[in-house]
Amino acid sequence: MKLIRNINNLKFQTNSCILTIGNFDGVHLGHQKLLNIVCKKKKEHNKPIIVTIFEPYPLEFFCSENPPVRLMNFREKIQYLSQWNIDAILCIYFNKSFSSLSPMNFITNIMVKKLNVFFLAVGKNFCFGSNRQGNTILLKSIGKHYKFSVHTTKILKINEIEVSSTAIRQALKNNNLKLAKMLLGRSFSMSGKVTYGKKNGTKIGFPTANIELNKNNSPIYGVFIVKVFILSLKRMFFGVANIGTQPTMNGKTQKLEVHLIDSSLNLYKQYIKVIFIKKIRDEIFFTSIKNLKEQIMCDISKARLHFNNQIHKKL
Numbered sequence: 001m002k003l004i005r006n007i008n009n010l011k012f013q014t015n016s017c018i019l020t021i022g023n024f025d026g027v028h029l030g031h032q033k034l035l036n037i038v039c040k041k042k043k044e045h046n047k048p049i050i051v052t053i054f055e056p057y058p059l060e061f062f063c064s065e066n067p068p069v070r071l072m073n074f075r076e077k078i079q080y081l082s083q084w085n086i087d088a089i090l091c092i093y094f095n096k097s098f099s100s101l102s103p104m105n106f107i108t109n110i111m112v113k114k115l116n117v118f119f120l121a122v123g124k125n126f127c128f129g130s131n132r133q134g135n136t137i138l139l140k141s142i143g144k145h146y147k148f149s150v151h152t153t154k155i156l157k158i159n160e161i162e163v164s165s166t167a168i169r170q171a172l173k174n175n176n177l178k179l180a181k182m183l184l185g186r187s188f189s190m191s192g193k194v195t196y197g198k199k200n201g202t203k204i205g206f207p208t209a210n211i212e213l214n215k216n217n218s219p220i221y222g223v224f225i226v227k228v229f230i231l232s233l234k235r236m237f238f239g240v241a242n243i244g245t246q247p248t249m250n251g252k253t254q255k256l257e258v259h260l261i262d263s264s265l266n267l268y269k270q271y272i273k274v275i276f277i278k279k280i281r282d283e284i285f286f287t288s289i290k291n292l293k294e295q296i297m298c299d300i301s302k303a304r305l306h307f308n309n310q311i312h313k314k315l
Contacts, residue, residue, distance in 0.1 A: 002088040016118035021052040026071035027080040030163040048087035054094040103134025172219040191273040208257040209267040225303040229273040244283035
């Protein structure tokens with residue numbers, strides 16, 4: 001699978017392509033439905049699949065002061081998309097120039113002249129072009145002239161709830177990990193490379209692996225029971241994670257910290273995936289380190305009890 005960064009690096013596709021377009025934030029069940037459609041079309045026509053995404057997201061560009069929180073970072077998205085039988089991901093730089101393209105300009109100069117589109121699959125409410133003037137009705141009309149077909153999918157609903165990135169963000173904000181899992185088709189997770197921290201956890205007897213959130217704030221906060229997958233070892237561990245600012249330690253920036261239960265592994269520079277299972281509590285300011293340590297021991301006990309119960313259920 002190729003990753004093509006921006007339109008300038010895109011050569012004309014001599015073979016007409018099967019195309020889908022969107023942010024694909026979270027790669028949730030609605031996105032997966034689109035991906036399954038284009039993969040089925042590839043089997044029927046033996047044509048390459050191109051998935052077009054945007055960086056930054058359009059809403060991040062237009063609402064730069066208060067953009068929606070991302071469900072996954074760029075690397076995670078590429079990893080999830082690569083699980084489907086697609087041939088290329090085209091990542092378009094969304095800036096002022098691109099946002100001002102008319103719908104016709106986008107269709108003719110990018111979809112037709114650059115991508116040589118044969119088949120397009122998008123959501124029913126898909127809009128594009130300057131001021132979101134383009135829609136699926138226009139696409140189907142122009143498609144007849146340029147000889148490409150357009151497939152639109154209805155919004156997927158599960159238990160009468162529309163599957164969308166917005167709905168998943170709201171579920172996570174409400175600490176409803178069960179609903180988020182149902183809409184994503186998997187447990188919510190966060191991934192990243194472990195960075196060097198201040199070793200505050202080690203100093204109080206609970207070493208942690210730290211992942212900086214950078215510009216990507218987290219859609220969830222607090223202390224959680226988690227599973228931790230270490231990529232290089234291809235092994236899963238049990239743990240407790242905190243997402244927040246470490247108020248007791250006078251922290252200022254948000255970060256993800258993970259303590260592995262019954263393990264002394266040094267995870268520095270390791271790439272890990274943290275899978276959120278259940279929320280234990282909100283992040284709290286403690287008046288003493290002693291109180292903080294007692295609470296962490298309580299959190300770990302709750303995590304151990306949870307995993308022990310899960311093991312017994314399987315027996």
